[in-house]
Amino acid sequence: MPSLPIWEFDVLLLVLVVLFALISLSIRNLMGAAIVFGAYSFMMCLIWAGMGAVDVAFTEAAVGAGVSTVFIVSTIYNTSATMQNKPGGLTFKLFIGLVVTLTGAFLLSALPDFPEWGDSESPANAVVAPYYIKNTITDAHVPNVVTSVLADYRGFDTLLETTVVFIACIAIYSILRTETAKSKTDEPEEEIAVLPSYDPSDSLIVRQASRFMIPFMQLFALYVIAHGHYSPGGGFQGGVILGASLILLAISFDLKFLLGHWSEKSLMLLVASGVFLYAAVGLACVFMGGNYLDYVVLDPILPGKGDMARSHGILLVEIGVGITVMFSMVAIHINLASNGRFDRGL
Amino acid sequence: MEILAYILISTGLIFFLGTTIGLLRFPDFYSRMHAAGKGDTLSTVVILLGCICIVSTQGGMNWLLGLKILLIINFIFIGSPTATHAMMDAGKKAGAEPWRKDSK
Numbered sequence: 001m002p003s004l005p006i007w008e009f010d011v012l013l014l015v016l017v018v019l020f021a022l023i024s025l026s027i028r029n030l031m032g033a034a035i036v037f038g039a040y041s042f043m044m045c046l047i048w049a050g051m052g053a054v055d056v057a058f059t060e061a062a063v064g065a066g067v068s069t070v071f072i073v074s075t076i077y078n079t080s081a082t083m084q085n086k087p088g089g090l091t092f093k094l095f096i097g098l099v100v101t102l103t104g105a106f107l108l109s110a111l112p113d114f115p116e117w118g119d120s121e122s123p124a125n126a127v128v129a130p131y132y133i134k135n136t137i138t139d140a141h142v143p144n145v146v147t148s149v150l151a152d153y154r155g156f157d158t159l160l161e162t163t164v165v166f167i168a169c170i171a172i173y174s175i176l177r178t179e180t181a182k183s184k185t186d187e188p189e190e191e192i193a194v195l196p197s198y199d200p201s202d203s204l205i206v207r208q209a210s211r212f213m214i215p216f217m218q219l220f221a222l223y224v225i226a227h228g229h230y231s232p233g234g235g236f237q238g239g240v241i242l243g244a245s246l247i248l249l250a251i252s253f254d255l256k257f258l259l260g261h262w263s264e265k266s267l268m269l270l271v272a273s274g275v276f277l278y279a280a281v282g283l284a285c286v287f288m289g290g291n292y293l294d295y296v297v298l299d300p301i302l303p304g305k306g307d308m309a310r311s312h313g314i315l316l317v318e319i320g321v322g323i324t325v326m327f328s329m330v331a332i333h334i335n336l337a338s339n340g341r342f343d344r345g346l
Numbered sequence: 347m348e349i350l351a352y353i354l355i356s357t358g359l360i361f362f363l364g365t366t367i368g369l370l371r372f373p374d375f376y377s378r379m380h381a382a383g384k385g386d387t388l389s390t391v392v393i394l395l396g397c398i399c400i401v402s403t404q405g406g407m408n409w410l411l412g413l414k415i416l417l418i419i420n421f422i423f424i425g426s427p428t429a430t431h432a433m434m435d436a437g438k439k440a441g442a443e444p445w446r447k448d449s450k
Contacts, residue, residue, distance in 0.1 A: 203431065203432065203435050205428055205431050206428055206431065206432050206435075209424055209425065209428035210428075212424060213421065213424065213425065216421070
């Protein structure tokens with residue numbers, strides 16, 4: 001989509017971004033800082049959209065403004081809403097200032113080595129980008145170049161990104177979920193009761209509205225994953241929206257209600273199975289006689305004739321990414337909201 | 347049709363102005379949320395209706411775009427008041443005092 005060069009709008013957005021960043025740093029109440037941080041992410045999302053990077057804007061809106069705000073709020077809910085840092089002495093402040101200045105100087109000293117912004121002669125723009133743009137249709141039958149670069153030309157990077165999400169989930173799990181054995185021996189009846197037992201004082205309106213919205217959210221997320229070849233979107237964005245729908249379920253009803261549908265064990269199995277699907281597609285390529293993640297050789301076992309194999313390979317990989325991201329988000333939220341106890345949420 | 351669209355969008359902007367004034371001027375949490383929730387929803391809906399008027403008369407497959415905006419209106423119409431309600435509820439649980447005539 002060609003964006004009109006309305007530079008006043010860009011200037012306004014940049015000013016707002018800097019303003020929100022400063023406000024969220026200087027606010028003493030952490031809950032307010034979290035909200036301002038969400039607004040900051042949303043402004044960044046608008047800037048990405050204005051630059052034509054719609055895929056990035058999509059991710060920023062879903063992750064930055066949406067789910068990460070929920071994560072921060074649930075973390076604050078379980079800790080404390082006011083900052084309690086003790087200001088250090090003068091030496092400490094001087095030391096911090098020195099470190100920051102030195103790091104900044106080093107970063108700035110590397111700046112002249114970068115190519116000019118938008119320089120058509122720079123290596124990235126002169127060699128790689130034209131190849132992707134010219135050949136994505138003939139190679140992979142994927143009109144959205146971002147998707148073909150993400151999942152095909154640079155499939156290794158995306159595999160490792162998915163693994164990073166997986167590792168983050170495992171890390172939060174292993175830090176917070178430490179009371180499994182204890183709670184099972186202490187009060188076994190509480191653990192067995194997985195039927196909806198939400199607080200009746202909770203709002204009926206919120207529950208009904210969520211019940212209405214969640215199917216549409218999930219339908220849209222499936223569309224985003226499946227249509228990522230043609231329009232902005234893909235596994236990460238769709239997975240985050242799917243995860244957000246389940247988080248909404250957990251917030252508007254109860255954690256137990258969610259865990260009654262997706263048990264803890266199945267959640268973790270699914271988180272792992274997404275990465276496994278991605279890696280297995282790569283291994284299947286090796287077994288069929290090609291390189292790792294070289295989808296062309298999958299042609300005999302995938303539907304569609306001829307060179308559609310790469311397109312279908314991308315779809316398989318995106319589904320893997322979607323599954324991992326979705327259930328990672330849910331698992332992280334459950335852990336953060338209940339402080340690893342899995343008994344009650346926000 | 348275009349004139350209708352401009353009328354609708356201007357109406358929406360006027361309602362937004364009212365929302366902002368209400369949000370800044372009302373004395374307590376509940377009346378502020380009242381201004382924000384109602385005005386915000388109505389003005390967004392009216393502005394989007396104006397957008398439909400502009401978009402759907404441009405011919406071709408653009409009526410489909412209008413239909414999508416209609417769906418967005420539907421979700422805003424349900425989601426925004428629900429969010430306001432949830433915030434009111436949270437405010438009540440957190441113990442926000444409603445404003446009375448005799449309170450300072």
